Amino acid sequence: MKLIYNNSKKFNFISSGKSSIKVIFDYLKEKKNINPKFDEAFVPKFMGNWVYSQLNQVICTSPVLTKNTKIIYLYHQFGIPQKIDEILNHIDRKKFIIIEDSAHCLGGKYKEYNLGTIGDYALFSFSKFFNFSMLGGLYSKESSFIKFSKVKINNSKTFIYFLTNFFHFINFFCKKNSIYEELAMSLAYSLYNFSFKPKQNLIKLLKKKIQKEINLRIDNLKFVRNELRPYDLLNYDLSNDLYAPWAIPIIFNSNKQTNEINGKLRDFNIEMKVMNFDINRNLLNTNYKKSLLIDTSVKKLVLEKQINTIKKYLKK
Ligand SMILES: Cc1ncc(COP(=O)(O)O)c(C=O)c1O
Numbered sequence: 001m002k003l004i005y006n007n008s009k010k011f012n013f014i015s016s017g018k019s020s021i022k023v024i025f026d027y028l029k030e031k032k033n034i035n036p037k038f039d040e041a042f043v044p045k046f047m048g049n050w051v052y053s054q055l056n057q058v059i060c061t062s063p064v065l066t067k068n069t070k071i072i073y074l075y076h077q078f079g080i081p082q083k084i085d086e087i088l089n090h091i092d093r094k095k096f097i098i099i100e101d102s103a104h105c106l107g108g109k110y111k112e113y114n115l116g117t118i119g120d121y122a123l124f125s126f127s128k129f130f131n132f133s134m135l136g137g138l139y140s141k142e143s144s145f146i147k148f149s150k151v152k153i154n155n156s157k158t159f160i161y162f163l164t165n166f167f168h169f170i171n172f173f174c175k176k177n178s179i180y181e182e183l184a185m186s187l188a189y190s191l192y193n194f195s196f197k198p199k200q201n202l203i204k205l206l207k208k209k210i211q212k213e214i215n216l217r218i219d220n221l222k223f224v225r226n227e228l229r230p231y232d233l234l235n236y237d238l239s240n241d242l243y244a245p246w247a248i249p250i251i252f253n254s255n256k257q258t259n260e261i262n263g264k265l266r267d268f269n270i271e272m273k274v275m276n277f278d279i280n281r282n283l284l285n286t287n288y289k290k291s292l293l294i295d296t297s298v299k300k301l302v303l304e305k306q307i308n309t310i311k312k313y314l315k316k
Contacts, residue, residue, distance in 0.1 A: 013136070015196035019192050020136050030148075038060075071097045074087070076115060078248070079246040083110070100118050108241070117139060120142065130213070160191055167187045221248060233252065236281060244296070265309055
């Protein structure tokens with residue numbers, strides 16, 4: 001698989017995905033005449049609340065295309081590729097700036113498209129995949145953007161980086177849903193409007209680990225596909241495309257079935273997250289279904305246990 005992280009002409013490391021959003025919009029305002037009080041960004045539903053918070057600080061957002069839409073926020077939900085060909089067929093490409101949110105992808109392909117290189121600008125969030133400090137990335141073929149973001153990142157203040165990490169650290173010890181958690185997270189998130197230069201040793205660590213992580217997630221994708229193909233549960237993607245997703249959504253016939261299966265998984269301590277997933281994989285024409293999410297970073301043993309529990313339930 002082609003790794004884009006080593007190409008410093010097109011790629012910059014940055015402290016986080018949220019800081020990437022700020023840098024991209026700083027650039028669009030300064031160089032592309034984007035007016036944050038007039039122009040709109042079309043954004044899909046069901047992303048994390050803090051992603052909307054970050055976006056709403058820099059642009060008006062809308063869940064539908066309007067005459068003011070200038071930006072399409074192309075999010076590969078859970079790292080499952082959007083059907084880019086369908087989306088591009090539907091719009092006049094020249095009219096829109098595409099920001100590709102690859103926060104849930106570690107790369108891979110949809111047909112001939114390399115994920116993370118499709119939009120005018122793409123953002124990544126490596127902290128989602130690795131258990132270490134904040135780290136994100138920015139990709140663009142536009143060299144002036146890469147230069148612009150490099151200056152922004154290099155001019156950043158390291159102490160804000162430490163402060164943000166500090167608030168996240170405090171949050172770790174706070175009681176869930178307490179005022180202290182709320183406060184620590186609000187303070188941390190308010191700092192994402194700054195971009196910080198990530199530590200070199202963090203980047204080195206990422207480069208050392210990334211290929212293994214990609215292989216693991218692709219292997220798990222192949223395994224889940226093979227096991228569940230006869231049951232028609234991954235009907236949103238029975239292709240041979242290989243990509244390294246953050247999670248694989250499984251859609252059952254009914255919400256009742258979804259809840260019952262998750263109950264069984266809970267009995268074995270292998271419960272999965274329940275989330276909405278757009279089975280059309282097309283943010284312009286969505287069809288959200290309740291799904292159980294398989295975490296693609298789990299060990300084979302856990303994955304086998306999860307899949308076998310599901311299969312046993314479906315056979316009965
Ligand atoms: C879809 C999406 N985009 C962007 C981000 C931001 O990434 P980070 O946590 O690195 O700021 C997140 C993380 O919550 C996300 O889920």
